[in-house]
């Protein structure tokens with residue numbers, strides 16, 4: 001009799017467990033971009049079900065809310081978030097701060113069959129780690145709707161931290177204006193790949209895009225045009241603050257740029273007194289550069305930039321304000337130097353450090369000024385010689401507005417064509433002789449907007465190259481390799497499609 005019961009029990013057990021094995025996922029089915037410092041595959045698979053318990057440290061509720069929302073939307077599960085108990089639970093998802101991770105944005109992730117533990121020493125590190133968790137989940141996690149699939153995460157142990165402190169993209173909202181919602185979308189895109197700064201090019205010849213209360217015509221007149229003659233637009237100070245806050249929730253800092261003394265026609269058209277001849281210029285809707293300059297000899301010029309930087313600094317929590325300095329072909333060289341030295345000091349007076357395009361290293365740099373290397377090796381070297389650090393954005397490698405190939409319908413080609421491989425396969429620390437990793441603060445991929453009239457256009461030039469720039473900034477150079485990157489990138493297109501991203505389907509990639 002006992003034997004019979006034992007048999008029945010054994011058979012029942014077997015029927016249940018053999019007929020319904022826990023589904024498995026393997027790490028090969030997923031792809032991580034940027035590639036982490038260390039990834040160790042483990043046995044087993046973690047499954048998120050409607051019963052999975054989430055234990056999240058109190059102070060991390062805000063950091064994890066976007067992730068939890070995504071998870072609830074995609075799984076359709078009514079997931080529960082619990083406080084983190086003092087003795088760590090033996091199963092479920094645990095997200096907590098811990099001093100076991102030392103790097104500021106680093107994180108440690110351990111996934112086993114029963115448990116997922118994500119830890120970091122800062123909320124930013126947790127946020128970066130969550131982007132890895134999203135990539136370890138099935139692609140359907142990024143969809144804005146429920147999918148009835150098994151939510152599997154392959155068991156793995158990951159330690160990770162960034163190579164460069166500053167990893168950024170730039171959006172030019174001056175040549176064509178982009179709305180607050182568009183900018184938020186752009187922020188979401190770069191946040192997914194662990195970038196931590198968004199540089200917004202707020203002013204140029206064709207448009208002034210930020211409200212400055214002490215100089216209202218900047219937006220009254222200066223904002224009313226764009227390339228091709230459209231109606232332009234600008235952000236009110238409240239809207240700018242909304243962008244800053246949206247970015248901050250994703251641990252992204254905003255670097256606002258007021259480009260000067262060139263690229264200033266929109267200001268010169270708004271206020272006659274800023275012109276040396278006292279006459280306002282006409283609004284400009286073409287795409288030439290180098291024809292405009294603030295009047296270097298007038299006191300009012302410095303009152304103007306003092307007001308602009310004061311108001312902008314008050315709205316900007318980050319350490320940096322970008323003061324431009326590129327292509328000032330209508331400014332005398334000595335005037336340019338005089339002006340850029342003053343502009344750095346004005347930024348400093350308002351508690352900010354300056355960033356300037358590489359021409360700025362012709363001037364005497366303040367110790368904390370960063371130089372954005374886009375054009376000339378000599379300028380980059382001159383900056384390093386002065387002891388200043390670089391943001392590397394070399395146009396021929398990192399300009400997302402360059403066409404991929406001759407058939408690309410939008411974009412420019414003055415710095416050459418940048419296909420996916422060219423955009424990925426370079427090292428910022430070996431571009432210029434004598435410039436090493438220690439001279440480099442970070443990497444930025446600018447997207448200039450002369451030819452971009454919609455978010456579809458933005459997406460087309462951004463995807464997939466942005467993933468490569470994110471990896472260049474984050475991943476150890478010794479772990480980067482075009483052949484393996486290409487395979488990882490090939491797996492990402494399902495996500496682009498689920499998000500309705502208008503990506504460039506490069507023939508260089510065997511899209512899975």
Ligand code: TNX
Nearest residue numbers: 289326327357374401412448
């Ligand atoms: C050069 S890059 C510029 C921009 C243009 C861009 C187009 C830089 C600092 N200046 O004014 O928009 O080329 O690629």
